[in-house]
Amino acid sequence: MLKNRHIQGWLQASPLTLVLIGFLILPILTIVVVSFWRATEFSIIPDFSLENYEFLFGSSVTYKVFYATLKYAAITWALTLLIGFTVAYYLAFHIRSQTMQIALFLLCTIPFWTSNIIRMISWIPFLGRNGIANSALQSWGVIDQPLEWLLYSDFSVILAFVHLYTLFMVVPIFNTMTRIDHSLIEAARDNGASGFQTLRHVIVPLTKPGIMIGTIFVLTLVMGDFITVRFMSGSQKANVGRLISNDIALLQYPSAAATAVILLITVLIVIGILLRFVDIRKEL
Amino acid sequence: MEKRPGSFYVLSAVFALFILFLYGPTLTIGILSFQGPTGGLTFPMRGVSLHWFRDLFEQQAVGDIWGAFRRSLALGLMVMVTTVVVSVMGGFAFRKRFYGSGILFYLIIASLVIPSILISLGVGLIFSQLGFKIHWATSGFGSQLTWTLPFGLLIMFAVFNRFDKSFEEAARDQGASPWQTVRYVVLPIIAPSLIGVGLFGFTLSYDEFARTLLTAGSYNTLPLEIFGMTTNVTTPVIYALGTMTTLFSLLIIGAFLLTVWVLGKRRARLGSDAGKGV
Numbered sequence: 001m002l003k004n005r006h007i008q009g010w011l012q013a014s015p016l017t018l019v020l021i022g023f024l025i026l027p028i029l030t031i032v033v034v035s036f037w038r039a040t041e042f043s044i045i046p047d048f049s050l051e052n053y054e055f056l057f058g059s060s061v062t063y064k065v066f067y068a069t070l071k072y073a074a075i076t077w078a079l080t081l082l083i084g085f086t087v088a089y090y091l092a093f094h095i096r097s098q099t100m101q102i103a104l105f106l107l108c109t110i111p112f113w114t115s116n117i118i119r120m121i122s123w124i125p126f127l128g129r130n131g132i133a134n135s136a137l138q139s140w141g142v143i144d145q146p147l148e149w150l151l152y153s154d155f156s157v158i159l160a161f162v163h164l165y166t167l168f169m170v171v172p173i174f175n176t177m178t179r180i181d182h183s184l185i186e187a188a189r190d191n192g193a194s195g196f197q198t199l200r201h202v203i204v205p206l207t208k209p210g211i212m213i214g215t216i217f218v219l220t221l222v223m224g225d226f227i228t229v230r231f232m233s234g235s236q237k238a239n240v241g242r243l244i245s246n247d248i249a250l251l252q253y254p255s256a257a258a259t260a261v262i263l264l265i266t267v268l269i270v271i272g273i274l275l276r277f278v279d280i281r282k283e284l
Numbered sequence: 285m286e287k288r289p290g291s292f293y294v295l296s297a298v299f300a301l302f303i304l305f306l307y308g309p310t311l312t313i314g315i316l317s318f319q320g321p322t323g324g325l326t327f328p329m330r331g332v333s334l335h336w337f338r339d340l341f342e343q344q345a346v347g348d349i350w351g352a353f354r355r356s357l358a359l360g361l362m363v364m365v366t367t368v369v370v371s372v373m374g375g376f377a378f379r380k381r382f383y384g385s386g387i388l389f390y391l392i393i394a395s396l397v398i399p400s401i402l403i404s405l406g407v408g409l410i411f412s413q414l415g416f417k418i419h420w421a422t423s424g425f426g427s428q429l430t431w432t433l434p435f436g437l438l439i440m441f442a443v444f445n446r447f448d449k450s451f452e453e454a455a456r457d458q459g460a461s462p463w464q465t466v467r468y469v470v471l472p473i474i475a476p477s478l479i480g481v482g483l484f485g486f487t488l489s490y491d492e493f494a495r496t497l498l499t500a501g502s503y504n505t506l507p508l509e510i511f512g513m514t515t516n517v518t519t520p521v522i523y524a525l526g527t528m529t530t531l532f533s534l535l536i537i538g539a540f541l542l543t544v545w546v547l548g549k550r551r552a553r554l555g556s557d558a559g560k561g562v
Contacts, residue, residue, distance in 0.1 A: 009382025016374040019433060020391050023426040024398070027406020034409055087302055090295040094288075104299070106541070111306050113487035114533040117510050118526040122309035125316055125326045132312070132327060163305065195291065216397060224399020227493055231514065241401055248498065253409060260402050271397050281389065284441040 084169025
């Protein structure tokens with residue numbers, strides 16, 4: 001009986017399965033159920049009511065906030081892709097010694113293992129009204145008045161997203177690039193391709209799986225975020241995550257749950273589309 | 285050696301700027317945490333002092349920082365050990381291609397992409413509806429695992445995809461039992477990667493915010509405590525705390541990386557040169 005690989009496999013995967021059932025599947029199911037409940041000021045009442053969704057879809061705030069969320073996601077994606085691809089390309093094709101490659105790669109990844117909150121806080125002395133950026137620009141005579149939009153604005157939110165999440169592009173893209181057979185690049189060159197043509201027609205297509213995985217990471221992290229937007233906008237901007245967390249703060253759990261369900265569906269649709277372009281299991 | 289193309293120098297400059305972008309802000313608050321007692325949140329420095337660090341150790345008006353640190357440390361270690369054990373077992377399981385492994389794989393991916401506030405909200409709701417008390421070591425612990433386990437498993441998949449099965453076959457041919465094969469052949473080979481899994485487990489837990497927000501209960505973990513401070517503390521004491529936690533993280537990262545490096549050296553020294561040719 002224990003020789004059966006299916007049973008053995010499930011036994012070995014059982015702790016994993018239990019954690020995922022208890023802390024992933026059940027919580028999501030609970031959210032779906034609670035999204036149909038009703039709430040008073042003090043408690044939540046089991047029910048089957050569509051009022052949370054009716055309110056959600058009937059409010060213009062919802063559409064604005066979803067638009068803002070997608071806008072943050074799109075801009076952050078474009079910037080992280082551009083920077084991430086460039087950095088990965090440099091590491092994979094311009095650094096010749098492997099030791100150096102590993103060292104520089106680690107240099108890029110270390111911030112990922114430190115606190116996101118601290119990394120957000122650390123932008124304050126840069127972007128504030130009397131911060132480094134404003135003083136520098138003023139002393140160079142570029143501006144007369146301090147720029148007000150540096151901190152607590154869409155700019156600072158996106159800057160923080162790029163700061164926190166570019167790494168999620170660098171790692172998968174670098175990983176795919178290091179597996180590109182260098183003879184393909186030599187072949188392109190021997191056939192007369194310019195550096196840019198090689199990049200455009202050989203490297204980019206071969207790097208697509210890494211780009212897709214990085215895209216999945218960045219989009220889901222930005223779409224599900226609430227803390228970066230809250231902190232970096234000084235509570236002046238909103239995205240879907242903040243809508244949820246505000247409802248939670250007001251103990252309006254059913255309403256928070258309904259918003260969460262719509263957010264989840266949005267994220268899953270995006271991921272579903274992206275997964276059509278990449279087989280993650282093959283890329284590991 | 286081939287001559288460097290012009291693009292190399294341009295890209296080197298871009299890379300240097302990227303590194304400055306990554307580390308610059310953290311270094312800045314590192315410097316500002318040594319502000320003099322009358323200094324503010326931005327430059328100029330009004331003297332250099334350890335005033336704000338002393339503040340951290342003395343007054344506790346801003347909350348229970350040290351208690352939060354101890355809880356985060358304990359939770360990080362719990363999550364680390366669990367992540368390593370569960371990921372290794374999961375990694376072994378997935379080598380068997382059992383029925384339903386495809387579904388489980390997609391669940392792992394789902395765990396990675398689901399917005400963390402959903403986990404926080406859902407786990408919080410379950411605990412409150414069932415009448416359990418939320419606590420960092422129960423609900424917080426489980427919620428964090430949904431973030432650390434996918435990373436651990438992805439590393440294990442990558443490791444086992446590159447694993448040379450002939451080592452196991454050789455062990456079996458020499459009469460090793462399945463357990464002996466795992467204990468004396470497979471585990472030593474994958475040990476450096478396990479340290480990597482441990483690093484992810486600890487640091488992701490130690491810094492986690494969103495998943496513990498609604499699941500930590502009445503006792504805050506360190507990131508929650510720090511976030512609480514951002515709303516009501518307007519002195520460089522928050523930079524001092526940031527610098528301390530970052531240094532602590534760097535220490536941990538350094539320890540893990542050093543272990544991997546030492547293991548690699550040891551392996552190179554003790555390894556056989558069989559098959560390397562004359």
